[in-house]
Amino acid sequence: xKTKVLSLLKKNYxxxxxxxxxxxxxxxxxxxxxxxxxxxxxxxxxxEARSKVGYRLIQTPDRLYEHELTALLKASVLGKKIxxxxxxxxxxxxxxxxxxxxxQQGTVVIAEEQTGGxxxxxxxxxxxxxxxxxxxxxxxxxxxxVDATKLTLVCAVAVANAVREITGLAAGIKWxxxxxxxxxxxxxxxxxxxxxxxxxxxxxxxxxxxxxxxSKTVPADMAGIAMSLDEQTxxxxxxxxxxxxxxxxxxxxxxxxxxxxxxxxxxxxxEMSVTLNRWVKVVSPNTVDEGIxxxxxxxxxxILMKKDGSMKRILSGDVSLR
Amino acid sequence: xKTKVLSLLKKNYxxxxxxxxxxxxxxxxxxxxxxxxxxxxxxxxxxEARSKVGYRLIQTPDRLYEHELTALLKASVLGKKIxxxxxxxxxxxxxxxxxxxxxQQGTVVIAEEQTGGxxxxxxxxxxxxxxxxxxxxxxxxxxxxVDATKLTLVCAVAVANAVREITGLAAGIKWxxxxxxxxxxxxxxxxxxxxxxxxxxxxxxxxxxxxxxxSKTVPADMAGIAMSLDEQTxxxxxxxxxxxxxxxxxxxxxxxxxxxxxxxxxxxxxEMSVTLNRWVKVVSPNTVDEGIxxxxxxxxxxILMKKDGSMKRILSGDVSLR
Numbered sequence: 001x002k003t004k005v006l007s008l009l010k011k012n013y014x015x016x017x018x019x020x021x022x023x024x025x026x027x028x029x030x031x032x033x034x035x036x037x038x039x040x041x042x043x044x045x046x047x048e049a050r051s052k053v054g055y056r057l058i059q060t061p062d063r064l065y066e067h068e069l070t071a072l073l074k075a076s077v078l079g080k081k082i083x084x085x086x087x088x089x090x091x092x093x094x095x096x097x098x099x100x101x102x103x104q105q106g107t108v109v110i111a112e113e114q115t116g117g118x119x120x121x122x123x124x125x126x127x128x129x130x131x132x133x134x135x136x137x138x139x140x141x142x143x144x145x146v147d148a149t150k151l152t153l154v155c156a157v158a159v160a161n162a163v164r165e166i167t168g169l170a171a172g173i174k175w176x177x178x179x180x181x182x183x184x185x186x187x188x189x190x191x192x193x194x195x196x197x198x199x200x201x202x203x204x205x206x207x208x209x210x211x212x213x214x215s216k217t218v219p220a221d222m223a224g225i226a227m228s229l230d231e232q233t234x235x236x237x238x239x240x241x242x243x244x245x246x247x248x249x250x251x252x253x254x255x256x257x258x259x260x261x262x263x264x265x266x267x268x269x270x271e272m273s274v275t276l277n278r279w280v281k282v283v284s285p286n287t288v289d290e291g292i293x294x295x296x297x298x299x300x301x302x303i304l305m306k307k308d309g310s311m312k313r314i315l316s317g318d319v320s321l322r
Numbered sequence: 323x324k325t326k327v328l329s330l331l332k333k334n335y336x337x338x339x340x341x342x343x344x345x346x347x348x349x350x351x352x353x354x355x356x357x358x359x360x361x362x363x364x365x366x367x368x369x370e371a372r373s374k375v376g377y378r379l380i381q382t383p384d385r386l387y388e389h390e391l392t393a394l395l396k397a398s399v400l401g402k403k404i405x406x407x408x409x410x411x412x413x414x415x416x417x418x419x420x421x422x423x424x425x426q427q428g429t430v431v432i433a434e435e436q437t438g439g440x441x442x443x444x445x446x447x448x449x450x451x452x453x454x455x456x457x458x459x460x461x462x463x464x465x466x467x468v469d470a471t472k473l474t475l476v477c478a479v480a481v482a483n484a485v486r487e488i489t490g491l492a493a494g495i496k497w498x499x500x501x502x503x504x505x506x507x508x509x510x511x512x513x514x515x516x517x518x519x520x521x522x523x524x525x526x527x528x529x530x531x532x533x534x535x536x537s538k539t540v541p542a543d544m545a546g547i548a549m550s551l552d553e554q555t556x557x558x559x560x561x562x563x564x565x566x567x568x569x570x571x572x573x574x575x576x577x578x579x580x581x582x583x584x585x586x587x588x589x590x591x592x593e594m595s596v597t598l599n600r601w602v603k604v605v606s607p608n609t610v611d612e613g614i615x616x617x618x619x620x621x622x623x624x625i626l627m628k629k630d631g632s633m634k635r636i637l638s639g640d641v642s643l644r
Contacts, residue, residue: 096516097422142607144638145515146637148467148519152519192517192518192523195515195517196515198637198639199443317520
């Protein structure tokens with residue numbers, strides 16, 4: 001009902017709608033209308049109440065509420081179920097817990113803040129309240145674990161596409177799945193899976209995007225490495241629009257992927273790549289390699305051409321551009 | 323304290339030990355001794371109490387109690403922590419839950435009965451109370467998901483070794499990890515993992531061994547496919563001895579594996595293989611292939627030589643011997 005009251009306010013925006021009108025259209029008492037207005041205000045909606053005239057919406061809060069997001073989604077798989085939290089340890093951990101309990105494919109776990117956000121290789125992902133997008137998507141593709149890398153690349157393309165759509169910035173992809181702008185990291189993806197040897201049970205794609213960082217509160221060691229989209233646009237970016245764009249893009253590409261159209265997605269990945277044809281250093285747990293990032297093969301594996309002309313397949317590691 | 327009382331009974335087996343003696347040695351009251359005897363009897367221990375003489379142990383129950391198992395373990399990693407349940411849905415499910423909450427490497431989850439035992443490819447694993455071994459081991463190897471198949475082969479070798487040791491039966495391995503005796507399945511392994519793209523978080527090796535089936539209660543559709551070890555030995559097999567043997571073997575091989583000695587384990591696997599050099603049919607989700615099982619490569623992948631002489635790498639599937 002709160003959502004229905006909100007819809008009426010939005011429909012009449014920026015004009016007033018009388019309490020009587022709301023009461024009549026929704027079949028609720030004037031007291032109920034008043035109570036819903038109070039709840040909306042508590043949720044951060046700025047609403048002006050003028051006696052004998054009615055209510056009008058002044059401003060929608062910068063929140064990732066389910067009812068706001070749902071209105072923007074065109075997805076057929078993603079966002080069928082949305083789990084929203086003000087604060088959470090890690091959206092990936094919560095998503096894995098839900099997936100373990102049987103959460104359906106397409107479930108999206110969203111938090112305004114992560115207190116223990118995770119990056120690749122056990123790193124921390126700085127996730128302050130309201131300053132970025134921290135969310136995880138549960139997928140249940142019928143693939144073998146060896147094909148999981150591909151889905152990470154699919155996700156990177158979706159995020160880069162969405163950032164380009166909403167901000168107009170030239171988002172690039174660093175292998176395997178960092179989103180860079182101007183050589184600094186604007187977004188990252190942490191893919192986790194539960195699998196048998198030859199069958200994925202579920203995958204959790206965790207996505208972190210630095211949107212509107214408060215530069216005063218960003219940890220010093222992130223300066224020069226991480227960046228926030230608003231630094232480049234010089235204007236605040238609508239987080240919910242960007243979130244919807246990522247989900248809509250990922251939904252489309254995921255369907256292509258499940259229909260065997262990975263080759264086209266890999267082409268898009270290559271077009272946005274900032275890694276290919278550059279001299280890179282790759283630090284893996286046990287080795288350090290340098291060479292030209294020669295290609296990404298059909299499995300999503302980086303092919304490095306070393307100084308002596310030999311080729312090496314890189315399954316994992318940290319790539320830095322030289 | 324119950325365990326200490328049991329130890330005293332075992333030390334004096336098959337003789338009596340007086341209540342006074344137990345009371346003195348353990349520094350507990352005669353009433354306490356009596357209470358512990360009652361608890362042991364409740365746990366299935368057959369204890370004879372003779373007034374003015376004392377207590378003596380008649381028989382240890384056919385149960386997989388932690389204190390009985392621990393006494394048989396020589397393992398340095400496996401069994402550090404043992405979780406024992408009379409009945410459980412699936413030991414793999416419980417193990418995954420515990421692993422998710424941080425359970426240490428080497429944790430073993432054991433159940434007398436599984437009400438929802440799982441096999442490969444979503445099949446059911448028949449797991450009646452006390453008639454087999456149904457258990458799962460949590461490992462945290464520092465490997466990439468692509469190397470997970472290897473660990474499945476390691477586990478198959480451990481189970482086959484243990485069955486040979488305890489029963490003297492010529493246990494064979496059918497790719498990837500079924501244990502066959504006389505062409506029928508005596509044991510199976512279900513490997514599950516939680517992983518990032520390039521890093522395993524944890525693995526759960528679920529092992530089911532049909533030990534002393536009551537042939538009257540076995541489902542009809544398993545006849546001819548599954549078998550129970552005691553059918554071949556014609557004598558009841560000690561489940562706890564077999565369990566300890568599997569864990570001791572797996573512990574040793576796992577350490578070899580983590581020290582890079584997979585090649586030697588693969589050789590052992592090949593020696594016990596009933597698949598290699600035979601005409602096989604491989605049913606995968608999307609394809610059916612026939613050919614000679616030509617080799618297992620260094621990654622644990624089956625190499626099939628087809629009629630036309632071409633080779634095909636088989637990552638997963640159901641193999642049947644022709």
